[in-house]
Amino acid sequence: MSKAGDSPEKGHKIRVLVAKPGLDGHDRGAKVIARALREAGMEVIYTGLRQSPEMIVEAALQEDVDVVGLSILSGAHMELFPIVVDGLKSKGLSHVLIVAGGIIPEEDVPVLKKMGIAAIFRPGAMTGDIVGFIKASMAERRRPH
Amino acid sequence: MDTHHLFDKGELQELERQSAQQEAEVAGAAGRLPKFTTGSGSPLKRVYTPLDVRDLSYSDDLGLPNRYPFTRAIHPTGYRGRLWTMRMFSGFGTAEETNARFRYLLSHGETGLSTAFDYATLVGYDTDAVEARGEFGKCGVAISSLRDMEILFDGIPQDKVTTSMTINGPAAIIWAMYIVAAEKKGIPMAKLGGTIQNDILKEYISQASYIYPPEPSLRLVADTIEFGTRHMPLWNTVSISGYHIREAGATARQELAFTLADGFTYVELGMKRGLDVDEFVPRLSFFFNCHNDFFEEVAKFRAARRIWAREIKERFKARNDRSCWLRFHTQTAGCSLTEQQPENNIIRTTIQALAAVLGGTQSLHTNSMDEAMALPSEKAVRIALRTQQIIAHESGVTSSVDPLGGSYMVEALTNEMEEAAREYFRKIDSLGGVVRAIERGFFQREIAQSAYRYQQEIESKERVLVGVNEYVSDEAPDIPLLTDVAKGQQRHLDRLNQVRRERDNREVSRTLTELRQAAKGDANLMPLILDAVRAYATLGEMCGVLREVFGEHTELIIT
Numbered sequence: 270m271s272k273a274g275d276s277p278e279k280g281h282k283i284r285v286l287v288a289k290p291g292l293d294g295h296d297r298g299a300k301v302i303a304r305a306l307r308e309a310g311m312e313v314i315y316t317g318l319r320q321s322p323e324m325i326v327e328a329a330l331q332e333d334v335d336v337v338g339l340s341i342l343s344g345a346h347m348e349l350f351p352i353v354v355d356g357l358k359s360k361g362l363s364h365v366l367i368v369a370g371g372i373i374p375e376e377d378v379p380v381l382k383k384m385g386i387a388a389i390f391r392p393g394a395m396t397g398d399i400v401g402f403i404k405a406s407m408a409e410r411r412r413p414h
Numbered sequence: 415m416d417t418h419h420l421f422d423k424g425e426l427q428e429l430e431r432q433s434a435q436q437e438a439e440v441a442g443a444a445g446r447l448p449k450f451t452t453g454s455g456s457p458l459k460r461v462y463t464p465l466d467v468r469d470l471s472y473s474d475d476l477g478l479p480n481r482y483p484f485t486r487a488i489h490p491t492g493y494r495g496r497l498w499t500m501r502m503f504s505g506f507g508t509a510e511e512t513n514a515r516f517r518y519l520l521s522h523g524e525t526g527l528s529t530a531f532d533y534a535t536l537v538g539y540d541t542d543a544v545e546a547r548g549e550f551g552k553c554g555v556a557i558s559s560l561r562d563m564e565i566l567f568d569g570i571p572q573d574k575v576t577t578s579m580t581i582n583g584p585a586a587i588i589w590a591m592y593i594v595a596a597e598k599k600g601i602p603m604a605k606l607g608g609t610i611q612n613d614i615l616k617e618y619i620s621q622a623s624y625i626y627p628p629e630p631s632l633r634l635v636a637d638t639i640e641f642g643t644r645h646m647p648l649w650n651t652v653s654i655s656g657y658h659i660r661e662a663g664a665t666a667r668q669e670l671a672f673t674l675a676d677g678f679t680y681v682e683l684g685m686k687r688g689l690d691v692d693e694f695v696p697r698l699s700f701f702f703n704c705h706n707d708f709f710e711e712v713a714k715f716r717a718a719r720r721i722w723a724r725e726i727k728e729r730f731k732a733r734n735d736r737s738c739w740l741r742f743h744t745q746t747a748g749c750s751l752t753e754q755q756p757e758n759n760i761i762r763t764t765i766q767a768l769a770a771v772l773g774g775t776q777s778l779h780t781n782s783m784d785e786a787m788a789l790p791s792e793k794a795v796r797i798a799l800r801t802q803q804i805i806a807h808e809s810g811v812t813s814s815v816d817p818l819g820g821s822y823m824v825e826a827l828t829n830e831m832e833e834a835a836r837e838y839f840r841k842i843d844s845l846g847g848v849v850r851a852i853e854r855g856f857f858q859r860e861i862a863q864s865a866y867r868y869q870q871e872i873e874s875k876e877r878v879l880v881g882v883n884e885y886v887s888d889e890a891p892d893i894p895l896l897t898d899v900a901k902g903q904q905r906h907l908d909r910l911n912q913v914r915r916e917r918d919n920r921e922v923s924r925t926l927t928e929l930r931q932a933a934k935g936d937a938n939l940m941p942l943i944l945d946a947v948r949a950y951a952t953l954g955e956m957c958g959v960l961r962e963v964f965g966e967h968t969e970l971i972i973t
Binding site: 287291292304313318319344345346347348349372375391393396 | 533544547620622661786788865866872882883895897968971
């Protein structure tokens, strides 16, 4: 079993919530990524489909996750992502790393980043890169300040 | 038995000797790849010969076009008499915008309509429901009431153009809206030709636009099959769909097997409802995906026709040839499109469309080059339509029926496809049938496994994706995209509110009450849904009533 997901500092596995906000049923990407993160040693909780932003915030809180990964392919991201980001902040989860993926036009990327989503993985993204990004970001965040 | 066989025994023996000799000669030669396989991962031979199809019986396994087991074609003249229907899946924003797109496509030579609905519509919510936030018009057109449907088909001759509607959870309701929209133009339902997807089983397996649990959902499917059989002889009541199973990650083999297994389940459902197999099975149609692996795809279509014919005749005892005809629509593989160097998607789509035509499709949608990024722009969709027209009129492949029939490779792959599908049928039977297998997560797990394997192959470059993991370019895509599909949201909402204000609300409440009562019993719900639609009850109201009675489905989470 790979221990690659363990944080060298704290010795606990990175916990990730993979979430599908909105109504779209395209879960191929979310499931592939959930498995890739798990095989990279992370703890992954997958919400399943049709989650409201409020349900996702609640799940992040209950599951005490380090990372929230949002997947949307319907185009509803500009309406739903901000509600998740604000919800996480208002529940005191500002430390949670937020990443997202799906059919997200290039022009929306800077807006989403400014909002607090650390990375947007667009069509053609490799799971290896997603794993690498999450690990590097978590290592960065856990470094003593 | 030998008299059935296509090849002379002595010649086969000689070929066997020569083949063994050549195999030995090339055995040491290094191949370009460590292994050569179909897209489904099954090994391919270096060369196919009569040895690979030595047991083939022409009359039992192939037959002439339009002759059992219909491997070669369902129509005797193939595309000579009539080309496939060029049917582009389209829809976005308001009913007005999609109506304009329909007219645009028809004016460019499209021969049938295919409607894409947005996610609120697909899962049975009005646009102003809290669940529908952000979804308006994004993945298709928003239809909240009969009024929207009237606008969607305004000026379109519903008695002349056939229309396919990709709708499942609320299929009965959207169908009723289409019927009443035609009724208001004076076109009786018996004259309407078209298709509702209405394949709820694959929603649980892959596409996930279900609303209710399987049992009441299948009751609605049986209601629509029965209603169509009695009143709408030109309508395809279920479009049994492998497309979404494939898009979710399944291989061609899994797509074939799972789709046909769903099909048999609908046949059983109709028979259980008391319909004769020859009454309703001719109005079940199919919808397949077509991905890049050219010969495997052609083999899949041929195998599909043969398996369906054999099962419908042998297992379900059909007497009418038409019941045995597997008629299908094809869509090129959306999941094969890349955002990188999007123009390359035109080439991918061309290869896939050609395989669908050589596989004998009755109807075809070709994806536009920009669909990894957005809904198609007018220009992109026109090129996609032109792709079909070039295949139809310039390539010459439409002149003879099943031109790849008799290819040693294609026949061998067709046989393998059938065997692989039958193996899955046995597995599904052993799990207690399709519904039980869904409840146990069998299909979902199989598909997730294939999707993961496919992604791993891309990441390891075992599978080359041009422009993605090889032949990469730094140049950003430079094609204009359709943007702002939701700009008409206020207009749609204003109309919805107007409908709610101006209709006879007592009539709405009467029809909804009757629908609720009937849903608790076992009457056919179609007439009651038609009444509620005529009263301008909204989609959300009707689905809401049924949600109360039937409950909602929650997925078994599998990763």
